[in-house]
Amino acid sequence: MNIALPLKHWDLFAWGVLTTLELTALALVVGFLISLPCALSLNRASKLNPLIQGYVYLFRGTPLLVQTYIIYYGLAQFDFIRDSWSWVILKEAWWCALIAFSLNSGAYQAEILRGAIQTTPRGEIEGGKALGLSMRQITWLCVLPSSLRRALPQYGNEVVFMLHGSVVASVITIQDILGAGRTLNGKYYVAYEGFLTAAVLYMTITFILVRIFRQVEKHYLRHLVRSPDAVKVPAVPGLPQVT
Amino acid sequence: MKRISAIAAATAALFAGQAIAADLNICVEGAYPPFSETTSSGDIVGFDIDIANALCAEMGKSCEMVQSDWDGIIPALLEHKCDAIIASMSITEDRMKVIDFTNKYYNTPARFIGAKDAGLTDTPEGLKGKVVGVQRGTIHQDFMESEFPDVELKLYGTQDEAYLDLQAGRIDAVMADSVAMDEGFLKTDNGKGFAFFGKGYSIPKYHGEGAGIGIRKGEEDLKKAFNAAIDKIRASGQYKKINDKYFNVDIYGG
């Protein structure tokens, strides 16, 4: 294992880290913006629900890799897309990746938020009503903050999940961390200097993110007392809840 | 106890099935028409494969083709997944640091292709602001990075993916081997509307002496055997037969 190689090309990896972080962060934010109306709608008997449920099921039930392929390579197949205004966006690999990642994250976050809203203790809503707040005020001032707080661990998982999922970007020509690793390998005909460096970088970033989230959780969830006779099996940490 | 030994036997059989049966394993790519491409049934065919089979017949050895993606083809050779690379790999100094090569088995220049009506020229000024696609880890990538450092480069895992994006308009030009692009793209339905522009490049610094057979360092006997076989099929007319099956010109080069 030749350590000199990745060190010599540290700038390649630095750009890769920036690209990865940028893509991951934006995908999470846009995903959140998508998930908010979806989660709120799902908790009411809205007419849009079948559509939303279909979207969530589709994006949670299929691999991110294929979702990305279909947006980048799949749509490019059609002349009518290439001739339209949307081509300006879909032409770029970066935008295609962002769209795919955001839609994917949005679906997972919609499920997280929906579940959290559903498990809002009745008392909080009743308290709001007792204070004379309208349903809208109750939603924005009581239910959402409380739900977001409750879902914090799951959001932490989703952040790590999206970071790992972003690797797929390198498969559609984006020079993220893995892309940098592959380029290094290709230049020197080595097999794993590039991949090992990429692995170390991902592990470091994950470690930092998990640490940050643990601090955030400590701060925001310090008021929660866990019931000692809860027989509920803890959710698998690190994985999005699919079932 | 019986169950454990049955499982052990099955596992051993699985691994044995993976063991090498042929005398020589040859790494081929399968994504570089017409030199190598994959049919719908999963077989790999093309000029490289025909040459490989002809050489093996001359050497009196049985050969098996092993598919490898271009990115991992040299590591595959180094790690004994195969014993030779016949995948249109150019003989360059950089590669010679890691592996060895036989004599060339063909040599053709590299060129640019782009849309017919784009009016592109192969100068740094002419390509300024344009995007050129190359296959990652090829001499064409090195050439572009050195001779056209200010042109935006997009790297692809296979040549086919570069053609795809050229058709889609994501890139303005592709730099690769002229014969491969001619037969593998321009002359096909997908290549309508695209043509060569600029001259042919055959600079030894980047393009080497041509495409050779990659082998591990130290395998002198294998190298001699391959070289002898190449000379024999050139002399016997076998090479010409395979050449003419795919191309109108003699691609062996001077």
Place this chain on the structure above:
Amino acid sequence: MFTVIEYAPLLGRGALVTISVAVLSLVLATGLGVLGAAAKLSKRGLWRSVGMGYTTIVRGIPDLVLILLIYFGGQRLVNDIGSTLGFDYIEVSKFWAGVISIGFIYGAYLSETFRGAYLTVPRGQAEAAQALGMKTIATLWKVLVPQILRFALPGYSNVWMVLVKSTAVVSVIGLSDLVGLADKAGKSTRQQFWFYLAVLLAYLFITIISEHLLKRLDKRVNRGIPA
């Protein structure tokens, strides 16, 4: 559009490869999960550290990176070990590199599931078995394991659902699985969209069937338990 239908037999073969990878990975993951859980529950600090280290490493590396490492680096490792021990060349194929990587990753998640499930079984169960004079192995097998399975099922189902989708990524090292074949065929016929759509539908199908079967399994495993 209908080119896809012509390629159905080829895609079918790819789907079989995908399912094989998924099932074999799950088997490996289950084994590693049991070992990992045992390590984390061990009284010896060394084993607990090993268990925690395993989980930490896995949670840090994306699956694609691990697959690439095992496919390329793993071959080197096997070769080196083989040459020192005097073995003939053993090939680390794309298939097995995929199975080992995915099994390794989800083994870590399953170790958490099994550990949590084990801790959820009331201690009284094991104590009662011991009071009745049952030997340790009998206790484990007849009393604890059925209950552990019941508690582990939600987490196990979850892992399966995520694992099945992550097998798509093995196509990136060139494995001729569903995604890999659809990608190559789609691109060469210039009908990529329809091929990818077919793959999406196939995965949805696998998801639906898995959910259905797991729901039935959940009902069966929870029979007789008061709601």
